[in-house]
Amino acid sequence: MKVISLSLNGEGAPHVEMLSKKGFQVEFCTPGRNPYVEDDLIAMAQDAVAAVAGSEPYTRRVLEACPKLRVIARTGVGFDAVDLPTCHERGIVVATTPGVNHHAVAEHTMALLFGVARGFPRLDQEVRAGKWQRVATPRVMGSTLGIVGLGRIGRAVATRARGVGMKVVAADPYASVEFAEQWEIELVSLDDLLSRSDYVTLHSPATAETKQLINAKTLAKMKPGAVLINTARGALVDEAALAEALKSGHLRGAGLDVFEKEPLSPQSPLLQFDNVLLSGHVAGLDHESHRDTFTMSAETIIALYEGRWPTECVRNPEVQKNWKW
Secondary structure, X not given: OEEEEOOOOOOOOHHHHHHHXXXXXXXXXXXXXXXXXXXHHHHHHOOOOEEEEOOOOEOHHHHHOOOOOOEEEEOOOOOOOEOHHHHHHHOOEEEOOOOOOHHHHHXXXXXXXXXXXXXXXXXXXXXXXXXXXXXXOOOOOOOEEEEEOOOHHHHHHHHHHHHOOOEEEEEOOOOOHHHHHHOOEEEOOHHHHHHHOXXXXXXXXXXXXXXXXXXXXXXXXXXOOEEEEEOOOHHHEOXXXXXXXXXHOOEEEEEEOOOOOOOOOOOOHHHHOOOEEEOOOOOOOOXXXXXXXXXXXHHHHHHHHOOOOOOOOEOOHHHOOOOOO
């Protein structure tokens, strides 16, 4: 029984031994193939029974070409790259690994925030080019951070921001009032948050309601000179509108780990700015989360194979009624 593990470097990770002991054969990305290209993904996944997945595109076309596939175990919490309706039709379980990477994402969020706040990547580029310019930047302590989405990751960011002396406001209709009071976080509307925040960080899921939540209209509502941070989902941001806001000088900068289409195209207008700090969808990856997310993915696949149902991990529970391995 073949299990594919393609878009993250999972070689040597705990899921290999765990799955092998249960009779599965774990295969990694074939040299020369790109798991983000549908044809390549199909070639590698068409005879697999399960996938330990990153953010590769499990579209209808890919899923229909993989008749043996029973489980897509996503190493993370986002699953917008998976076509859920098709998974429902074909009886494929989609699972995530909740609770393993929120500290990693929070640290990466703060790294991007501080990097942009202190003038990177421009400063690094100038020194490498032989330039030596000393320019003052606004202090982070005492500034206001607006958190869009106060779930597990948003809360982890909030505690760190409060720890470095930032004021925090948050927009989330389901936010814990108790948590907000404990950490002196003001719960506000999205419009209020955008108009007041020196830094806006996104921690909402990608849904039909949140698609391009940050667009020309909402960017115009942001405080002049503000900074946008996105370590959540690329679909939350209209990148063309963001580029315009950066070009006009309305925003001071941005820190981005996720994009509308991944990998980011070399022709993206975002690459022209020296006040935009970029990384390649790695916010949730540190040594601890890397270990734990692969472990939980393997546990999910094994549980389903043995007839158990890992409720806390399954994202499409409607398939359970008629699901079988």
